[in-house]
Amino acid sequence: MKINHQQIKELEIKLEQEKSRLKFHNEPLKVKLKQLLEALKFTCNSNEKLRIMNEMDKIEGQVELKIFSNYCISF
DSSP: OOOOHHHHHHHHHHHHHHHHHHHHHHHHHHHHHHHHHHHHHTOOOHHHHHHHHHHHHHHHHHHHHHHHHHHHHHO
16 A cells, blocks of 8 residues: 555644644643642652552553553544
8 A cells, every 4th residue: 555645744734633632631631740749749648648649640541541542543
């Protein structure tokens, strides 16, 4: 299967649209991660630190899962 110049351009446009869409959807998660990181800095209780780190791991997993699933769906 040959891919012509027009198809390449269409794929590039689709990729840029997907990037901006992902950036928009991940923004609230980034804000939440930043808030949790700030809370982690000022927490002395080890149980609370563990809870915050677990929450951060969950959010990071959501971001990675969204990127992966959107990538798979688009191809």
